[in-house]
Amino acid sequence: xxxxxxxxxxxxxxxxxxxxxxxxxxxxxxxxxxxxxxxxxxxxxxxxxxxxxxxxxxxxxxxxxxxxxxxxxxxxxxxxxxxxxxxxxxxxxxxxxxxxxxxxxxxxxxxxxxxxxxxxxxxxxxxxxxxxxxxxxxxxxxxxxxxxxxxxxxxxxxxxxxxxxxxxxxxxxxxxxxxxxxxxxxxxxxxxxxxxxxxxxxxxxxxxxxxxxxxxxxxxxxxxxxxxxxxxxxxxxxxxxxxxxxxxxxxxxxxxxxxxxxxxxxxxxxxxxxxxxxxxxxxxxxxxxxxxxxxxxxxxxxxxxxxxxxxxxxxxxxxxxxxxxxxxxxxxxxxxxxxxxxxxxxxxxxxxxxxxxxxxxxxxxxxxxxxxxxxxxxxxxxxxxxxxxxxxxxxxxxxxxxxxxxxxxxxxxxxxxxxxxxxxxxxxxxxxxxxxxxxxxxxxxxxxxxxxxxxxxxxxxxxxxxxxxxxxxxxxxxx
Amino acid sequence: xxxxxxxxxxxxxxxxxxxxxxxxxxxxxxxxxxxxxxxxxxxxxxxxxxxxxxxxxxxxxxxxxxxxxxxxxxxxxxxxxxxxxxxxxxxxxxxxxxxxxxxxxxxxxxxxxxxxxxxxxxxxxxxxxxxxxxxxxxxxxxxxxxxxxxxxxxxxxxxxxxxxxxxxxxxxxxxxxxx
Numbered sequence: 001x002x003x004x005x006x007x008x009x010x011x012x013x014x015x016x017x018x019x020x021x022x023x024x025x026x027x028x029x030x031x032x033x034x035x036x037x038x039x040x041x042x043x044x045x046x047x048x049x050x051x052x053x054x055x056x057x058x059x060x061x062x063x064x065x066x067x068x069x070x071x072x073x074x075x076x077x078x079x080x081x082x083x084x085x086x087x088x089x090x091x092x093x094x095x096x097x098x099x100x101x102x103x104x105x106x107x108x109x110x111x112x113x114x115x116x117x118x119x120x121x122x123x124x125x126x127x128x129x130x131x132x133x134x135x136x137x138x139x140x141x142x143x144x145x146x147x148x149x150x151x152x153x154x155x156x157x158x159x160x161x162x163x164x165x166x167x168x169x170x171x172x173x174x175x176x177x178x179x180x181x182x183x184x185x186x187x188x189x190x191x192x193x194x195x196x197x198x199x200x201x202x203x204x205x206x207x208x209x210x211x212x213x214x215x216x217x218x219x220x221x222x223x224x225x226x227x228x229x230x231x232x233x234x235x236x237x238x239x240x241x242x243x244x245x246x247x248x249x250x251x252x253x254x255x256x257x258x259x260x261x262x263x264x265x266x267x268x269x270x271x272x273x274x275x276x277x278x279x280x281x282x283x284x285x286x287x288x289x290x291x292x293x294x295x296x297x298x299x300x301x302x303x304x305x306x307x308x309x310x311x312x313x314x315x316x317x318x319x320x321x322x323x324x325x326x327x328x329x330x331x332x333x334x335x336x337x338x339x340x341x342x343x344x345x346x347x348x349x350x351x352x353x354x355x356x357x358x359x360x361x362x363x364x365x366x367x368x369x370x371x372x373x374x375x376x377x378x379x380x381x382x383x384x385x386x387x388x389x390x391x392x393x394x395x396x397x398x399x400x401x402x403x404x405x406x407x408x409x410x411x412x413x414x415x416x417x418x419x420x421x422x423x424x425x426x427x428x429x430x431x432x433x434x435x436x437x438x439x440x441x442x443x444x445x446x447x448x449x450x451x452x453x454x455x456x457x458x459x460x461x462x463x464x465x466x467x468x469x470x471x472x473x474x475x476x477x478x479x
Numbered sequence: 480x481x482x483x484x485x486x487x488x489x490x491x492x493x494x495x496x497x498x499x500x501x502x503x504x505x506x507x508x509x510x511x512x513x514x515x516x517x518x519x520x521x522x523x524x525x526x527x528x529x530x531x532x533x534x535x536x537x538x539x540x541x542x543x544x545x546x547x548x549x550x551x552x553x554x555x556x557x558x559x560x561x562x563x564x565x566x567x568x569x570x571x572x573x574x575x576x577x578x579x580x581x582x583x584x585x586x587x588x589x590x591x592x593x594x595x596x597x598x599x600x601x602x603x604x605x606x607x608x609x610x611x612x613x614x615x616x617x618x619x620x621x622x623x624x625x626x627x628x629x630x631x632x633x634x635x636x637x638x639x640x641x642x643x644x645x646x647x648x649x650x651x652x653x654x655x656x657x658x
Contacts, residue, residue, distance in 0.1 A: 023519065023623035151554060159558035163567045163577040171584040179591040186595050189604075190621065194519070197618035213605035216612070217620055219503075219516040221602040223526040227536045228598035235591045242587075246580055450623075451520040454496050 012478040014303070014373075015465065016113045016452070018295035023450045026296065030444045031198060033291045041439065044290060049435040055428025062422045063138060071141050073418040080401040080413035085139035087393040088423050090247055091275070092132035092430075093173070094268075094389060097240050098276020098305075099125030100180060103187075104236035107229075113304055115452045116297045119445045120287060120438075121280050122184045127433040128279070129177045131426045136169065138422075165250045172246040176239060183232045186225075189215050190447040244272045251396065257338035258400040261326060267319030274312040274359070275389035277305045281382040283434070285375050287443060296444055299478055303372045309385065310366040316392070317360045334405055342399045347412060351395050358388025373477050485658045487610035488630035489641045491650035492619075496522045499625035502648040503528040506629060509644060513633040517611060517626040519619075539597055540590045547589025551582040610658045628656070 013019075017026075065073055076083040099121035106114035137146045149170045151159050160167045192212035199205035215221070248268035251259040281302060288297040327339035343352050362384040365371040372378060403410045437443065469479035493499040499516055506514055507530050516525055526533075552575075559565050560572035570577070599605075611617065611628060620626050627650075629641050638655070645653045 027622050151558060157563065159563060161565060161567060162555040162559050162581060163565075163570065163574060165580075168580040168584075171581045175584040175588045179587065182591060182595045186598070189599075190520070194621040197621045209607065213599065214607045214609060215602075215604065215621075216609050217517045217519060218602075218611075219518065219522075219525045219529050220531050222518065222521040223531060224534045224536055224598045224601055226521050227534050228594045231537065231540050231594040232591055235587050235594070239584075239587045239591075242580065242583055249580075447520045447621075451522075454520065454522065 012294060013298045014300045014468070014472055014478055015298060016116065016300055017449065017456070018298065021295055021453065023453065026444075026449045026453065027194060027198070027446055029293060029296060030442050030446050030449075031195060033438075034195065034440065034442060035198065035200070035204070042290070045435060045439060048431065049439075052428050052431035052435055055425055056432045057425075057428065058421050059425025059428050062418055062425050065418060066138060066422075067143065071139055073416060074139070074422075075413055075415045075419050076139070077411070077413075079404065079409055079411045080398060082397050082401060083413055084415050084419040084423060085135045087390065087397050088426065089132050089135035090268075090393045091390050092128050092135070092426065093247060094244065094272035094275045095279045095386075096125040096128035096132065096176075096180075096276065097244060097269070097272040098280050099123070099128075100176075100183075100236050100240040101273055101276070102280070102305075103183065104233040104240065107233045108237060111304075112452050112455070113301055115448045116444055117280065117284055117301050117305070118448070119184075119187065120284060120443045122180065122187070123434070123437045123441075123443070124276075124279060124283055125180050126177070126184060127430045127437075129173070129180060130433070131430050133173050133177060134426070134429075136173075165246065165253045168246045169250060172243045176243045179232070179236060179239060183236055186229060186232065187445055187448070188441065189213060190217065190225075191442045191445060193217065194446055195442065241269055244269045256400050256404050257332070257334040258323070258327070258342065258396065261323060263319055263322050263326070267316065267322075270312045270315035270319065271389060271392060274309060274316050275386060277309040277312065278382040278385035278389070280305050281309070281378050282386065285379045287438060291438070291443065293444065296449065299373055299375075302375060302378055303369070306366050306372040306378050306381075309382070310363055313359055313363045313385065320356075320359075338400060338403070341403050342395060345399065345403070347402065348395065348399045351391050351399070355388055355391040355395055358384050358391060362388070369475070369477065486631045486638070487613070487656045487658050488628045488632075488636075489638070489645060490611070490614045490626055490628045490654055490656050491645040491648065492614075492616065492652045492654075493625040493627065493649070494623075494651055496525075496625060498649055499627055500525055500528055502627050502645075502650070505648055506627065506644075510635050511629050511633050511641075513630040513636075515611075515628050515630070517617075517620045517628070519621050519623060519625075522625075536594065536598060536601070540594045543593035544586050544590035548582055548586040550589070551585025552578055554585075555581055610656060613658075614656050615654050616652070624651075 021029075074083060074085065076085070099118075102114050102121040103118040103125075107118075137143050140146055149160055149167060151162075160170075189212055192208045193215040196205060196208040196212050199208060245265035245268065248264035252261055252264040254260060284297055284305075285302065288294050324339050324343070327335040330336075341348075343349060362381055365377065366381065371381075398413050402413055472479045491502065493502060496518070499518065500522065503514070503516055503525060507528065512530065514529055516522075516529055518525065555578040556573055556575075564572050566572075567574075611626070614620075614626060614628075616624070617626065627645070629636065629645065642653055642655075
């Protein structure tokens, strides 16, 4: 893919920001592609956008069929009442979690490298949560009365059953979605002001001026802004842990073999972060190339996010081991049979072994720095991990439900055409939003990058950077 | 007091965070109090140098967080135990462990929106017009320039004196700004 800024290829670097960048050059690098006239939009963008919009069409058709014919079009039935919609819901929302962790947790842990990728990662979070949130609503059967889940005074004189994890879900997801959007928007306000001030035509000026709310960057405003940003980060961190824990409790509170485990919440959270960092890599690697952002999203970022992927991946694998151990150790016949069936079952055993390949074996090369510095390999491994995490949810949902207690009530599960079209279509929704985002909004937080640049000029450790550069150049890696 | 009725203040432009930090300190030492700086990014210590009091945002958020916690819990308690008692699996009506998740989510929801919206509100946003936008070259205040304004409201404000004072602070440019 060609860089639309038209500059020659950059020398790759392992610094957080390439050495030569200034406040103004950060601005230009990030904002030039956004300001380009619609006719100057690069061809790759149109190809990507049209493909995404096509898939979005598939999604809309599926929803139309779903609403007219009912959820009978899906493969869900007894005993597998939770099929693709729940698998895909959990998969999408898991992907979203890495964005919040990058923007909130890494901010609190003072990891300055997160600044380059937090904006894009937060966008990914919001789009993934949109895709996820639509699943439970659409598979309610009567999606148009989804608001019955919310507590509000009504003529039935009824309130939701608050002891049900499914209602916890409603609160967790809607809070997560709205707080993520707020956090993202607050982060964007100063950058909208930058775009407003750069605008060369009236339309853009108005568009970004309205979005910037009239931000003028006064010291008092910045003081309050930074405090609010920090508070939002401190709130988002436990929030993101609570969201996937709640989703895990949808399973863990049930008494089915393979679901009723205390390890579910932490292990789900680790899995979410694992899948999320994979998606960050999948999106960031082409983005940095396509928009010429190599000096701001450097090898360091991909390297670090791959390390996090490896670490959380190993936690997830530990979770698989504990699940199997607990099934045996519990002494419960049904748990033991479920574990046996999960691993060696004739129907779905393949999914387990494929899962082990994707989530355990395929990530092992990431121990090597050389692999983490190879964008193509990281990209491929990240895709494998995404597949693996989908399979994990498939194994958890389908294997347990097909063969639980009485053999008389066992059954099989086969996904239908509409199950697949809805899954494929949700990619259309995600990528349509993603392509609009990278075209219209700054995909890197410029004001934060400038602050980082300023901060580094006073507190950055040249000694550390030199040591690292020396070590890297010995191994023939970019410094 | 101000010479011209519609004068907002005198604005000096600087080209680095270091120089505006120093200039802010010197302006304050010279006895000016109604002063404000405009910068493309947050500069640590600038608010102190300008004499701004620390923000009380954290306290407001704490208060609203506690409100969210109480609202979240008692919404569930009242509706499931008082208004329409529901017996679920023989659990006590006030089975509080089951209420923890929603209580937590409400706490976060209330405090996060307070933090975000209160910050915007106290900053006077949305506000499409601000006199500081009349400063020549103010587009760069969101790029790589740093502006310091002594407002005409200041008790010690005398146009010529302020202008010559700001020019003495290695400012790149000094301009009068009107409403």
